[in-house]
Amino acid sequence: MKGLVGKIILATAIILFLINFTSAKVYKLSAFDVEIDLKLSDQPATVFDFPPVGRIRASTHKSPLDINLTLDAIHQERLKAIIENIKSKDELISLLKEKGNVVVQLFMIRLAVIAILGGIVGASLIKFDRQSILIGTIMGIIIVLILTTMTYYTYDLSKFNDPNYEGMLEAAPWMIGMIQKGLDSIDQLGEEMELIASNMAELFSKVDTLRPLSRVTGDLKVLHITDIHNNPVALPFVEEIVDSFGVDLIIDTGDITDYGTPLEGELLKRIDDLKVPYIFIAGNHDSPDIVESMREFENVIVLQADVINIKGLVIAGVEDPAAKSNQIKPLEEEDMAEYKEGLEELVARLKVTPDIVITHNFKLGKGLLGEIPLLLHGHDHVFKIYDMKGTTIIDAGTTGASGIRGLQSEEGIPYSVALLHYNSSTEEPEKWSLDVVDIIKFYDRHSGFILERKLINDKGMDKEKEVD
Numbered sequence: 001m002k003g004l005v006g007k008i009i010l011a012t013a014i015i016l017f018l019i020n021f022t023s024a025k026v027y028k029l030s031a032f033d034v035e036i037d038l039k040l041s042d043q044p045a046t047v048f049d050f051p052p053v054g055r056i057r058a059s060t061h062k063s064p065l066d067i068n069l070t071l072d073a074i075h076q077e078r079l080k081a082i083i084e085n086i087k088s089k090d091e092l093i094s095l096l097k098e099k100g101n102v103v104v105q106l107f108m109i110r111l112a113v114i115a116i117l118g119g120i121v122g123a124s125l126i127k128f129d130r131q132s133i134l135i136g137t138i139m140g141i142i143i144v145l146i147l148t149t150m151t152y153y154t155y156d157l158s159k160f161n162d163p164n165y166e167g168m169l170e171a172a173p174w175m176i177g178m179i180q181k182g183l184d185s186i187d188q189l190g191e192e193m194e195l196i197a198s199n200m201a202e203l204f205s206k207v208d209t210l211r212p213l214s215r216v217t218g219d220l221k222v223l224h225i226t227d228i229h230n231n232p233v234a235l236p237f238v239e240e241i242v243d244s245f246g247v248d249l250i251i252d253t254g255d256i257t258d259y260g261t262p263l264e265g266e267l268l269k270r271i272d273d274l275k276v277p278y279i280f281i282a283g284n285h286d287s288p289d290i291v292e293s294m295r296e297f298e299n300v301i302v303l304q305a306d307v308i309n310i311k312g313l314v315i316a317g318v319e320d321p322a323a324k325s326n327q328i329k330p331l332e333e334e335d336m337a338e339y340k341e342g343l344e345e346l347v348a349r350l351k352v353t354p355d356i357v358i359t360h361n362f363k364l365g366k367g368l369l370g371e372i373p374l375l376l377h378g379h380d381h382v383f384k385i386y387d388m389k390g391t392t393i394i395d396a397g398t399t400g401a402s403g404i405r406g407l408q409s410e411e412g413i414p415y416s417v418a419l420l421h422y423n424s425s426t427e428e429p430e431k432w433s434l435d436v437v438d439i440i441k442f443y444d445r446h447s448g449f450i451l452e453r454k455l456i457n458d459k460g461m462d463k464e465k466e467v468d
Contacts, residue, residue: 218421254283
C-alpha cells in the first residue's frame, strides 16, 4: 500500500513539474506565431504578452494555472493575403476560431502526452513495473482532465473588461483598447485601410502628373523623410516619390516604428525595394533591435554619432538617446546634454563644415545653428522650413501621417516629405549648393495633394501648387 501511495505522490509531483516548466510551445495561428504556456499559480489568470511593449492580465478562471499567450512573430505576406481575401468581420472571426480550435486541440494532446510520460517517470522512481505505467498513465489523464475541466467551466471572458496592464505607459491605451474591443473594430479598420488604399492610388496618379517638375532643378536630389511610425502605406509612398522624382539619396530622421519591437521590424522589409542609399538615425520610438534590423539592409547606412561622405555630401548625425534602450521615454536632460555636446564636438573636429546635420529632436542640433548650412530633424509631426542664424532648418513632419494616431485625428494629418534639390556651387564647383526644397504633402481624408516649392538661396517662396 505504501508503495502505491508513494507512486501516486511522485507521479503527481513530476506531472505538475513538467506542466509548469515544459508546456510552452509555439503554434502558427494564421499569420501569427503564438506561444502557449501554462504556469502553476495561486492567482490564476490569462496573460496576453506583446514583448517588449507590455502585457494584459485578467483573472478569467479558477483552475490553478496561468495561461500565457505570447505573440512571437507576425508573417506580413501571410497577413496581407488573409486581409485581401477576408470579406467581413464574421468571416475573419470564423477563420480565427477554426484555426484556434486546431491549435487548442494540438496543445491539449501535447499536454496529455507530457502528463502521462511525467506520471510514468514519477511512479517508476520507486519501481518500474506495469503498475507504475498504469498509475502514471491514469494520474496524467486525471490531472489534465481536472485542470482543463475547471478552466473551461469557470472561464469568464468578460474579465477582460477590467484588465491589468504592465509595460510601457504610452502603449497602455492601445493594448487595453485592442483587448476590450477585439474584433469589433475590424470593420472600421477595414474601412480606414480601404480609404487609404484608394487615396494612395489617387496620390500616385497625381505624383505622376507632377513629374515634369522633377526635371526643373536639382542635379542631386535628396529626400528627407521622418516619423513613419509603422504606417504600412508610408514606404510605398516613399518609393513612388523616389521613382517619380529621380531621388538620389534618402535621409530618415527616425521614429520609423512606434514601440521599437522586433515584430515592428518585420514591417520595414520594403526598404529593400528602395534602390538608393538610405541614411537612418534612430528616434525616441526606435530601439537597439530596430537599429540592428536596419543594419541588415544593404542600402541602409545607420548613423550613430558619426560622419559620412556620400555623393559628395558630408553628413553628420546622432541618434536619439532614448533609442539606446527598449523603453519609450522622454529625453532626460542629462542624456540630451551629453548627446548635444557630443554632436557639437563631432562637428568641431571636422576639417570641413558638414553640408547636413541630422538629428531626430531639434534640441540636439540647436547648438550648431549659425555654424552649419542645414539641419534636418523630425519628432514634432509638423512640417517646418525656416532660417535661423543663417542655418536652414527643415522638419519633414511625418511621412507616416503619425501612424495609427493619424487615423484617429478628425482633421487628418498629412503624409509629408521634403525633396532637396542640390546643384553644383558656382563659387566652389566641387561642392553642392542647396537651391530649392519641394514640400510634398498628401491628405488622405480629402485626397488633397500639395507641392510647394521654396527657394533656399533667395530665402523666398514660390506660390504653392495644389491639386485636388
